[in-house]
Amino acid sequence: MSPVLDITGLCKTFAGHKGHPPVRVLDQVSLHQREGEFLAVMGPSGCGKSTLLNIVAGFDRADSGDCLVRGRPVVDTGPDRGVVFQEYALFPWMTVERNLVFAMRAAGKWSADAPARITAILKRIGLEAFREAFPKHLSGGMRQRLAIGRILAIDSPMMLMDEPFGALDALTRGLLQADLVALWQETRKTILFITHSVDEALFLAERVVVMTPRPGKIVLDLRIDLPRPRDITTPEFNRYKREIIDVINPVLRLSEPVT
Ligand SMILES: Nc1ncnc2c1ncn2[C@@H]1O[C@H](COP(=O)(O)OP(=O)(O)OP(=O)(O)O)[C@@H](O)[C@H]1O
Ligand SMILES: [Mg+2]
Structure with a gap:
């Protein structure tokens, strides 16, 4: 192969x-x-x-x-190719949920089932209760989980991680x-x-x-x-x-x- x-x-x-x-x-x-x-x-x-x-x-x-x-x-x-850096490149003016929505739209991955997928991803990364929070309200670990969630949202087959933790x-x-x-x-x-x-x-x-x-x-x-x-x-x-x-x-x- x-x-x-x-x-x-x-x-x-x-x-x-x-x-x-x-x-x-x-x-x-x-x-x-x-x-x-x-x-x-x-x-x-x-x-x-x-x-x-x-x-x-x-x-x-x-x-x-x-x-x-x-x-x-x-x-x-x-x-x-989804990327996660040590310094999280999240959009500070968007809520947790909007960060995922934006990533999916920008990647052309928005579809009718996208909201349900976002909910599933938020559950998977343990941020369901922080859907409406802004990145500045998240801990460092939560921000990195959101950066990983973004890769899940756009479903990149490849994850490139530069000292993410x-x-x-x-x-x-x-x-x-x-x-x-x-x-x-x-x-x-x-x-x-x-x-x-x-x-x-x-x-x-x-x-x-x-x-x-x-x-x-x-x-x-x-x-x-x-x-x-x-x-x-x-x-x-x-x-x-x-x-x-x-x-x-x-x-x-x-x-x-x-x-
Ligand atoms: N855009 C740039 N312009 C000029 N020099 C650069 C640029 N980016 C990196 N370098 C130089 O290239 C070298 C390698 O940098 P790089 O960031 O790839 O190292 P690294 O292995 O990731 O280091 P670290 O473990 O500290 O993150 C360094 O000397 C750095 O100064
Ligand atoms: Mg480096």
Whole structure:
């Protein structure tokens, strides 16, 4: 089966800021993701993870190489790829419900059964009682659930998540992680998930890739063969953790400025 995401030889350099030299961010990155796969991407800060995700989302373009989604080059954003950022991009002047209505209309997904679907989604993400609330009245976790609800509303087969739980407290983060796994098991959406946390990557993903410091390249591509629900205290979990940390530690050392 051909991969849903097919990235080959991707390169990206940003122009230098105010006379500084150009910044080479991605160097010949190749990555293939199969339909329904839950893939986590890790790597030191500034290695180009968000740049990669932005290219897949259609917010940015590579200088060279190919980024294909279902065999088609990505040239723009699209409802087939839903995005969740660390900083929730919700419309602050719209209620919870209106945020979903707007997303569905904008994606051309509005239909006679849309109101019923919105109700079902609000129930699924635990925000039914907050239908009329504005984003500023929601907690960080609730806002992220709404951002995920928006992807459910437009029914994107692919979810692109850039450290979506990074700003949340540990308890809320744990709840959202467990819920994301449940959602993935229900819907089998393809998920590309960026994180800094080894535990988070191993709790969530079927496969973890690690990138080098800028310009980012993939140095580890590991299939995670652990039963679910995953238990972060088992020796098997910790063996995977050791394997990833052993790759990440030298990578981090390389990325630290020499003092
Ligand atoms: N629009 C831009 N213009 C110029 N430089 C940029 C732009 N976007 C990103 N960069 C630079 O590209 C590099 C990679 O940035 P990117 O945001 O992809 O890293 P990241 O791996 O997501 O880091 P973090 O883990 O901190 O989120 C950084 O050095 C950043 O300054
Ligand atoms: Mg980033």
